[in-house]
Amino acid sequence: MIQIAILGLGTVGTGVARVVAENARQIERKLGEPLQVKSILVRHFKDGPYRQLMTDDFRRIEEDESIRVVVETIGGVDAAYEYTRRALEAGKHVVTANKQLVAERGFELLALAKKKNVSYLFEASVGGGIPILHPLTQCMAANRIDEVYGILNGTSNYILTRMVRTGAFFTDALREAQAKGYAEADPTADVEGVDAGRKICILADLAFGHQVEPERVPMEGIRKLSLRDVRIAQRAGYRIKLLGRAVRLPGGGRTAYVAPHLISEENPVASVEDVFNAVVVRGNATGEVMFYGRGAGELPTASACVADVMECLQSSARREEIGWSSETDGFEDPAELKTRYYFRIEGSLTDAAMAFGQVEVLSEDGETAFLTDSISGTDALRQSSFLNVLACMRVLA
């Protein structure tokens, strides 16, 4: 019998308790022994099926030597950080879906885990139940990873899908997402690109092996996106998607950012709709592989946490591939990265051509929408400085 504790009993915490109970047979067959939730840390006691397991005193978990794994589902940084640190110090494995904590302090917690010879795992922090971090770090371990990009936030993808399909405005699509429970009452982290930004930081950390500081990663969301650009893009054979992107630069540096992109409809990522997520990893041997599925939800996210619990119990904690260097040098501003750019300007094709030379016109009717050649973000900004720019987005090659 292996005993674990859950910190927090929100959506993910409840899901973990449910998955452990409902899939007990599968889990026992693979683990060789039964898995049991012994304690659940809550702030306020509530009636319900888990009443007997609740405690509001973390020390009872910390000091219980029979508890081998702690699943942290509190979220945020403050208490989650404190309890994670103490659990690791007490020699317990810790598993989490907390992307903010991993993006901001993952390096430090991983180093502590290695020192204590336990694991700190967080597969559920990116892509919910879609396996991404393990495939990236382990199955693709023999590759040099050159790029990772993807649709990392289901809420904003749902809003974009509604805008494309029904011609809804951003604010109406957001209200619909809130009504369906896909968006929080305060949707800032989702629609401003912050949630996707934390995830791309974690992916970049693991892909390139160096700490990426979230505050250096430009995060642009979809709030300013116009229905007009959605339509122009679609007529030209593109979809607009909010992408997190981490790229190894030709000079050996690395960069990462979040922004809406035009994507050719032939790229499988362009067809990813509603609340689905997709992550593409490009390795120098494997080429591009894509991981696709529901990126959130109680049971998918919880089942990824439980799989990590099982992984902790079966693997060596000293696996070098799950971890990264604290060295942040080599991170460059994504302005260095060259791509084609989409512009919509108040002005004519002549104005566009004067700024960028030859361009590919997508629409021209008072306003002009066009694609440039591949240029850096710095050049895109400089060359467009005399134009009246209404919209500007990168194009994914």
Place this chain on the structure above:
Amino acid sequence: MIQIAILGLGTVGTGVARVVAENARQIERKLGEPLQVKSILVRHFKDGPYRQLMTDDFRRIEEDESIRVVVETIGGVDAAYEYTRRALEAGKHVVTANKQLVAERGFELLALAKKKNVSYLFEASVGGGIPILHPLTQCMAANRIDEVYGILNGTSNYILTRMVRTGAFFTDALREAQAKGYAEADPTADVEGVDAGRKICILADLAFGHQVEPERVPMEGIRKLSLRDVRIAQRAGYRIKLLGRAVRLPGGGRTAYVAPHLISEENPVASVEDVFNAVVVRGNATGEVMFYGRGAGELPTASACVADVMECLQSSARREEIGWSSETDGFEDPAELKTRYYFRIEGSLTDAAMAFGQVEVLSEDGETAFLTDSISGTDALRQSSFLNVLACMRVLA
């Protein structure tokens, strides 16, 4: 310094040597020490960069205690089985891309590996460089897996793509695939569904935890597929794809088979084209997740082998989840499985309705093409027995 041996120096074997050399830095960073190919078993010595490493005597590898991992890339069963068994007996880990050997004798070799406390890993046997088996067995370990299906053979998918895009007949599309090097001179295993069949056996073994005997898995390829059905399906919003499919049946049994299917164009698998592969895994907690990429090729397949080499060296060999029971009971004929069926008959809608009651007509012009309700394979056969059936395929829900 960790030393390995490669058995065979064909496409995959050469790729393994190249990946070890070209990605040496990445591999060393993750492994904590350098990885080196010490010996390569060949039948005939050839000049080239690996001449110094070649041997034609397996005993030199078997008896060399400095060799910790053997990568078997010989293919087939006879010699590959013999050398794998002896390497495991000698206490070496074995890694392979050999789907035939794993499908036919994987159970026995895994049991031997466990007994000797070493690993037998074969991520590259399904999907080439796309991570599938590890995500299925480890990242989704907390799920009850209810279904696995996918496009498992790039050659036949390339042929189907050409038939849809250019209206080519099967034989012309096959010739084109051969000219491009996507199909072997003898394409039987690819176009008759045998290659996909071996892969679905391995996926079913791991998903359900019981040995599936390849000879009990019906394998139908694409050789008899008519361009006419491809066109009718497309007009009705479907694509035809060759799928391997393994399903947990409502009564607790399991089944697996390979056959062409109609798939709604809204299913992401329908958009998988050319030589790409995609595998969908449906877990009771995670829902459907899809893994997508190039399913073959020298470097992708080789990099999956090298990742398995690294995995062997870092994980406990006793991981219960990589393995399955020898118990074959519970495997049922896929005729038990209910789906909608596509029929094209020489006859009228009245004939179709007399056989199946209400049907959904897709085309009617002398011949009639239609979809039935969801019925078992047995019923499909029985109810159509008085019809002149020109084509019959399952529809993926």
